[in-house]
Amino acid sequence: MAGIVHIPFYATVFRGDKLEAALAELGPLTLRYGATQYAVHRNRDDRYKILFMATFEDKGGWDRFWDGPEARHFRAANQSYFQVPLVYTWNDLVVEGRFEPEPARAGLGNGREPGELGDVA
Numbered sequence: 001m002a003g004i005v006h007i008p009f010y011a012t013v014f015r016g017d018k019l020e021a022a023l024a025e026l027g028p029l030t031l032r033y034g035a036t037q038y039a040v041h042r043n044r045d046d047r048y049k050i051l052f053m054a055t056f057e058d059k060g061g062w063d064r065f066w067d068g069p070e071a072r073h074f075r076a077a078n079q080s081y082f083q084v085p086l087v088y089t090w091n092d093l094v095v096e097g098r099f100e101p102e103p104a105r106a107g108l109g110n111g112r113e114p115g116e117l118g119d120v121a
Helices: 015-034 059-065 067-077
Strands: 003-010 034-042 049-056 089-092
Touching: 003 059, 015 034, 015 049, 015 059, 015 067, 034 059, 049 067, 059 067
Parallel strands: none
Antiparallel strands: 003 049, 003 089, 034 049
């Protein structure tokens, strides 16, 4: 069963932007270890709260990433940007939904396509 890892970060004073940038660089690296998606969410009410999430088909992929050289380097290089301890949680993906609107069609803005009803285009 697919799972999503949540790591809640709390940035140290005046370092929220730097932590956000560092996590934005870390996220894509999860794909090398089998993640199917990743996300970094920053709280609007408390700008020091940042949630890192990554989805893996099995926990082994996550463990390889978290114990791998990229994640170890991230933690060492950015340790002054966040409060410790870092405690991640493995969550089972029960249900997920999304609304995907249809892409806008290129038209004339009046519901007609170019060339309809004698339009020259």
